Amino acid sequence: MFAYIVRRILATIPVMGVVALFVFSLLYFSPGDPAAIIAGDMSTADDVARIRRSLGLDLPYHVRFGTWVWAILQGDLGTSIFSNLPVATLIGQRLEATISLSIVTLVFAVSVAIPMGVLAAWKAGGWIDRIVMLFAVLGFSVPVFVIGYVLIFTFAIELDWLPVQGFTSIREGFWPFLRNMILPTLALGTIYIALIARMTRAAMLDVMAQDYIRTANAKGLRTDRVLLGHALRNAAVPIVTVVGIGVALLIGGVVVTESVFAIPGLGRMTVDAILRRDYPVIQGVILMFSFVYVIINLLVDLSYTLFDPRIRY
Amino acid sequence: MTLTLVAPATSAQTTGKRRPWWKRHLSIVIGGLLLALMVAIAVAAPLLGTVDPAALSPIRRLRMPSEQYWFGTDALGRDVYSRVVYGARASLFVGFAVALLAVLAGLLFGLLAGFNRWIDAILMRIMDGLMSIPSVLLAIALMALTRASLENVIAAIAIAEIPRVTRLVRSVVLSLREQPFVEAAIAVGTSTPLILWRHILPNTIAPLIVQATYIAASAIITEAILSFIGAGLPPSIPTWGNIIAEGRAIFQVRPHLILIPAGFLSITVLAINLLGDGMRDALDPRLARQL
Numbered sequence: 001m002f003a004y005i006v007r008r009i010l011a012t013i014p015v016m017g018v019v020a021l022f023v024f025s026l027l028y029f030s031p032g033d034p035a036a037i038i039a040g041d042m043s044t045a046d047d048v049a050r051i052r053r054s055l056g057l058d059l060p061y062h063v064r065f066g067t068w069v070w071a072i073l074q075g076d077l078g079t080s081i082f083s084n085l086p087v088a089t090l091i092g093q094r095l096e097a098t099i100s101l102s103i104v105t106l107v108f109a110v111s112v113a114i115p116m117g118v119l120a121a122w123k124a125g126g127w128i129d130r131i132v133m134l135f136a137v138l139g140f141s142v143p144v145f146v147i148g149y150v151l152i153f154t155f156a157i158e159l160d161w162l163p164v165q166g167f168t169s170i171r172e173g174f175w176p177f178l179r180n181m182i183l184p185t186l187a188l189g190t191i192y193i194a195l196i197a198r199m200t201r202a203a204m205l206d207v208m209a210q211d212y213i214r215t216a217n218a219k220g221l222r223t224d225r226v227l228l229g230h231a232l233r234n235a236a237v238p239i240v241t242v243v244g245i246g247v248a249l250l251i252g253g254v255v256v257t258e259s260v261f262a263i264p265g266l267g268r269m270t271v272d273a274i275l276r277r278d279y280p281v282i283q284g285v286i287l288m289f290s291f292v293y294v295i296i297n298l299l300v301d302l303s304y305t306l307f308d309p310r311i312r313y
Numbered sequence: 314m315t316l317t318l319v320a321p322a323t324s325a326q327t328t329g330k331r332r333p334w335w336k337r338h339l340s341i342v343i344g345g346l347l348l349a350l351m352v353a354i355a356v357a358a359p360l361l362g363t364v365d366p367a368a369l370s371p372i373r374r375l376r377m378p379s380e381q382y383w384f385g386t387d388a389l390g391r392d393v394y395s396r397v398v399y400g401a402r403a404s405l406f407v408g409f410a411v412a413l414l415a416v417l418a419g420l421l422f423g424l425l426a427g428f429n430r431w432i433d434a435i436l437m438r439i440m441d442g443l444m445s446i447p448s449v450l451l452a453i454a455l456m457a458l459t460r461a462s463l464e465n466v467i468a469a470i471a472i473a474e475i476p477r478v479t480r481l482v483r484s485v486v487l488s489l490r491e492q493p494f495v496e497a498a499i500a501v502g503t504s505t506p507l508i509l510w511r512h513i514l515p516n517t518i519a520p521l522i523v524q525a526t527y528i529a530a531s532a533i534i535t536e537a538i539l540s541f542i543g544a545g546l547p548p549s550i551p552t553w554g555n556i557i558a559e560g561r562a563i564f565q566v567r568p569h570l571i572l573i574p575a576g577f578l579s580i581t582v583l584a585i586n587l588l589g590d591g592m593r594d595a596l597d598p599r600l601a602r603q604l
Contacts, residue, residue, distance in 0.1 A: 018442020026454055137590065141583035143534045145541055145557065146575040153568045164565070252449030256538055270450075271542045274457050282457050290446045297445075 001305070008301055012294050019290045020072070023283050024065050027078075030279045077287070078280035082273075087284035091266065097167050098254055098265035100177070105185045105250060109192040110243060114232075116193070117200020117239075122227055124205060132197055139194025144253045148187035148260035155183060165262040180261075188257045192246050199242040203235035210234075236307035244300030251289050338595055344587030351581045355401035366395040366551045378569065396551040397574050403463070403552040404533050404581060410467045411532035412525040415474035420517065422475065423482020424509055427490070437483070440476040448473035452535055456544040466539060466546055470532045481524055485517050519596040526589030530582045537578055553578040 036048050052058050059067075071078070077087035120132035156164040162183055168176040207213065208231050216226045258267035266285055273281035304311045335342050422440075426433040443451065455469035489495055489512065498508050539545030540554025548555055553574040560570030 014438050015441045015445050018439055019445055022442065022446070023454075026458060030458055137586055138583065141530070141586050142579040143537055143575075143582070145538070146579055149557075149564065149568070149571050149575060152564070153572065157565060157568065248447040251447040252538075255449060255453070256541065259542055270453065271544075274453060274542065274544045277457065279457070282454060286446060286450050286454050289450055293447060294445045 005302060008298060012298055015294055016291065019287065019294075020069055021065070023287050023290075024068055026286075027279050027283050028061065028064070030277075072287070077284035080273075080278055080281050082276045082278045082281070087280050090269065090281060091284060091288060094264060094266045094269045096169060096265075097263050098258070098267060100167075100170060101181065101184055101188065101257065101263060101265060102250060102254060104181050105189045105192065106243075106247075108185050109189040109196060112189075113193040113196035114200050114239065116197040118204055118227055118232060120197065120201040121204030121208060121231075122223075124201075129201075132201065136194040136198045139190045142190070144187055144191065144256050145260050147190050148183070148257060151183045151187055152260075165260070167261075167263040167265075180263075184257050184261045184263060187260065188250065188253045191249050191253065195246045195249065196239065196242055200235065200239050203238040204231050207231045207234045233307070237304055237311075240300055240303060240307060244297045247293055247296050251293060338591050340587040341591030341595065344584045344589075344591055347580060347584030348588060351401055351577075351584060352405060354398055355405050358398045358402060366391065366399040367549065393556070393570060393573065396556050397553070397577055399551045400553045400556060400574060401577065401581070403546060403550055404536060404578065407463075407467055407470070407536040408529035408533040408581075408585065411471045411474060412529040414467065414471040415478050415528050415532075416521055416525050418471070418475050419478020420482050420521065422479040423517075424486060424513065426479065426483045427486025427513075428505060428509065433483070436479070440479050443473075444476040444480075446473075448531075449535060449538055452539060453542070453544050456539055461545065461547040463546060463550070466536055469539075470535050473535070474528050474532065478521070478524060478528070481520060482517055485520060486513055489513055489516055523589055523593045523596060526585055526592065530585040530589065533578070533582050533585070 036043075049058075057064075068078075075088060077091070079086055080090055083090065116132050116135075120129040123129050152164055155162045163180055166180050168180050170177040204227075213226060213230055216230050221230075254265065255267035255270050257263070258265045259271050262268070266289075270282065270285045272278075273285070422436055426436045446454070451473040452469045455472060456465065459465040459469075495508060495512050498512055503511075536545060536552065537554035537557070540552050541558045543558065545554055546552050548559070556574040557571050557578075560567065560574075564571055
């Protein structure tokens with residue numbers, strides 16, 4: 001088991017290496033010369049060349065990549081071209097809103113989607129199943145910002161129940177926090193719910209065709225015990241896997257959701273950085289999101305033994 | 314179609330056979346018809362009573378929908394109906410081009426990885442790395458590098474989709490390689506290119522067609538997202554994403570400027586997804602029962 005964990009953690013190193021190489025190349029090949037920007041309009045070619053040398057920009061690709069990776073390992077993600085602040089600091093400032101939105105959405109989506117999938121599998125072919133499957137197809141088809149605007153139009157403008165946009169920290173009270181969180185969570189969570197519900201249903205149907213389910217039913221075990229105790233437990237591994245993979249949808253969706261609902265998080269920061277072509281910030285955010293995604297899927301892999309004792313490493 | 318707790322598979326098979334084709338594959342019919350309608354709108358855009366979608370008219374700004382302006386006019390006085398109709402062209406073209414590009418590239422990489430251990434080791438590490446960057450972010454990153462143009466948007470979205478196709482093709486190749494008919498072909502000394510062409514390639518077509526529809530659907534959404542956050546097609550090209558992005562500032566007073574293009578966008582993606590689901594069910598009865 002321990003050997004497996006170590007091997008699995010080591011296996012993420014080449015993956016992160018490819019991500020780092022890609023993200024570094026993004027900055028390396030980005031248009032515009034940072035030295036010329038720093039030197040300013042009144043500088044001579046000599047000034048620019050001197051700044052290039054002092055920043056190490058004249059060094060070959062692999063040397064610069066090495067220095068860059070070394071800096072990142074020490075927590076230095078570079079400096080924003082626009083605000084001149086360290087990227088790590090900027091990310092730190094925006095972390096709270098994004099983490100709040102992601103965790104609320106994750107918890108909401110999982111707790112809605114799994115019961116939906118279980119119900120659909122239990123009543124497979126019935127009207128509950130049809131509604132769940134229809135929702136799943138719609139959830140995959142309606143883009144997150146469309147859901148966002150429809151929700152704003154209905155619940156914030158027409159009905160005036162909830163705020164149009166904005167973010168309130170949880171430190172200012174739970175209810176103000178939640179009021180601002182409801183619509184973004186619904187918008188961001190829809191595709192995630194569709195994905196998890198669909199996978200739950202499929203995994204449940206697979207398990208429910210097994211002999212031990214027939215045995216459990218035949219010996220008169222209560223339906224809820226069969227569904228939750230036997231079927232769902234055995235369907236847990238594919239469900240947990242898709243929850244992990246789906247985090248990619250969540251991360252992509254956060255960028256858009258924060259723009260629609262004016263939430264001051266990392267997604268909003270990414271969009272601003274793109275419009276200003278602030279490459280170090282874009283780079284830092286992508287690196288961080290990818291790292292989080294890799295770590296989450298690593299944890300998912302390692303959690304398999306918790307859900308299925310038959311899996312032993 | 315009644316499925317019981319005990320045997321969900323068998324009853325679906327027995328009742329499914331007797332119904333007419335179009336009823337069994339209702340989602341192909343509905344998805345196909347909706348998609349055909351959207352393609353027709355895109356192709357026939359100039360014939361549908363549209364005006365120049367880029368024509369500015371400052372004195373006719375922000376008109377409500379009327380007989381003359383079916384969907385009203387936007388903040389620059391442009392006819393929203395014409396813009397939405399022409400927007401179908403960009404979305405469908407991006408969806409189709411990305412699907413084609415990603416499938417061809419993924420097919421090539423997948424076949425290479427499936428038949429050469431060295432290429433497999435290197436290529437799949439690169440694909441793993443690319444797949445660990447959420448695809449929307451990858452496309453955003455690539456667009457930040459280049460200028461806004463149709464080709465760049467297509468390339469950026471396609472690159473983000475290639476790893477998934479590569480994995481799919483590779484897994485098909487690896488499972489086929491264990492099949493007796495491929496082993497037999499290897500045993501009688503058939504050359505590798507011929508095995509790939511005659512035995513492997515035909516078996517990748519069905520899953521690839523299904524995958525291509527899903528890629529097209531997600532590419533259309535990604536294009537709209539890119540345009541929406543200002544990293545997509547240039548504002549001069551009317552796309553649903555661009556129209557929605559332009560409507561943001563005045564959403565509270567003119568919500569239809571966002572809701573109408575959003576509706577077209579969602580219906581198009583829904584049509585392609587229905588088509589994909591239906592084709593998956595038709596091409597792979599084993600999977601059909603699961604999802």
